[in-house]
Amino acid sequence: MTTLDDAPNPTDLTNPLRSLSATEIISARTILAEAGHVSTTTRFVYVGLDEPEKTAILAFEAGSGPAPDRRARVMLLDTATGDALDAVVSVSLGHVISTDEIDHAVGQLPILDAEFELVAEFLAGEPRWRDALRKRGVDPSKTVAVPLSAGTYENPGEAGKRIVRSFAFVQQHDKDLPWAHPVDGLCAYVDIINRELVDLVDHRVFDVPAESGNFDTPEVAGPPLEGLKPIEITQPEGPSFTVSGEHIEWANWSLDISYDQREGLILRKLRYQGRDVLYRASINEMVVPYADPSPSRYWQNYFDTGEYVFGRYANELALGCDCLGEIYYFDLTLADEQGCPRTVKNGICMHEEDYGTLWKHSDIFTGMSEVRRQRRLVISFFTTVGNYDYGFYWYLYLDGTIALEAKLTGIAFTAAYPEEGSDHQTLVAPGLGLPYHQHLFSARLDMMVDGLANAVDEVDAVRVPMGDGNPWGNAFTVARTRIASEADGARMADAGSGRTWHIVNTEKTGRMGHHPSYALHAEQTPMLLADPESSIAGRAGFTTRALWVTRYDASERYAAGDFVNQSALGQGLPAYQAADRPVDGEDIVLWHTFGLTHFPRTEDWPIMPTDYAGFTLKPYNFCDANPVMNVPPNASKHCCSDDR
Structure with missing residues (x-):
């Protein structure tokens, strides 16, 4: 086990996107207090990095621009008056950049x-x-x-x-x-x-x-289950990754990570084989809409990110329980409600996992028999919001695949079960019901496939009718539809056609003339089931489509808008999309809605076995050939050999 405290290299202070430090959090509070914005009844609802424009970051990294200013975004609530302030502070230069009073007709700050x-x-x-x-x-x-x-x-x-x-x-x-x-x-x-x-x-x-x-x-x-033998995962020579501050190198991958108390874990500047794939990836919003229409429960729709700031509830993870193997931990520095820094020990867990067969072939002509094992790098955190516990696991695979898996466990929200029965609950214990509900997440994927000039093709499998050119009726093909502008950028998944979305570089081609791309594979689960005219459909417009494609805008960070608590209808992605900006060959952002619909079962009470939801990004014509042919055979003592 390794932690950030004993990491071999300090945080790279030249990284302008690194997480806010304790010193910077203190500076932000001091600057705001000296400017007269902090009283005895002021509470700090959110403190996070105010990220520079992408162009400024890329110019700095290329050596053609200055180091961007380090700024903090701070949301303040006066608990005596209800007045709310959205402030930006330069912790580099020591002054307030801007302060905006929050209009309560638009929304309220998250709950403290x-x-x-x-x-x-x-x-x-x-x-x-x-x-x-x-x-x-x-x-x-x-x-x-x-x-x-x-x-x-x-x-x-x-x-x-x-x-x-x-x-x-x-x-x-x-x-x-x-x-x-x-x-x-x-x-x-x-x-x-x-x-x-x-x-x-x-x-x-x-x-x-x-x-x-x-x-x-x-x-x-009941009594403890007997007969389970210990499972120990060891890497006698240590892990294959290296860490310097928040920068990670592993196999063909390099990336940075950071942590935000609203979004949680953020992945940045992912590169595979030295080529850009993703500029920034995070879970920017999630909502849990319930299905019980009773007079005391009709309003149950919880935005765990925008209303509760779920990143602040990160768990301190324990070796052997939350994480198993050769583990590297990152501590988290967050701001408390007084605007002072606090530490979450072991808030992010990173390790390698074996993942079965990478590729295999036994040839009937040459007698050759070769097999290689897949492995993945796992970067994860867990957060507890009231009764539910959520784990978010980002997976990077040797072959260039990226996946996100949300793990849902904890205690399902309960209700009294009516004597006459219910169309909206499951009876799980005498008189006790678990209401039907959904968990819908938004992943914000700021794509950068081989550069900034990207577009999205919707790709469907298509049956070819029997007739000329297909006399035996066996043919099928693929149809590609380019998304040209934001007006066409709200899309639904389609399991019947095996629909995927390819994020394509429009300017570059590979050896065979293909444009390099990454394919987004959705899990094809239901979107929001509430009525389109409902309040929750108006507030969580992002849940009505599986994919949204927008032009990059640094100010468009959250799928349901900035101020989600008691928010006005129509904010977030529907408002962003209304600009109808071009997205063909542009700097684009994908917003993917995924999740699960939970019709609880008796096995979910009183503690839920973990359920799962997620998505996958796979390279598609990104590499000129199989990029993992050079993975060496497994040298583990558990692998068979001729001297067995």
């Missing part, structure tokens, strides 16, 4: 941890809330409040206010997992700033499910 605590304290003393609990036979002192993002609805008394909605769960003792005991049919609408109960939805009394969900106890989990 301190605000969740405040709502719980407020409801604990709220008479109407306590009376509603007692009406259900529930002791208010035995409940916990679960405040959640409110969404955007035209409810009376909510316009312009900072709202959260809260459920109650019974917690029998300090170690009792309350998710097993929802107090359903009841929901509080709270104005955080004014400490006011805007509304109390009390539409139905359910019995509180009593069965324990404490899966960490033998009473629920």
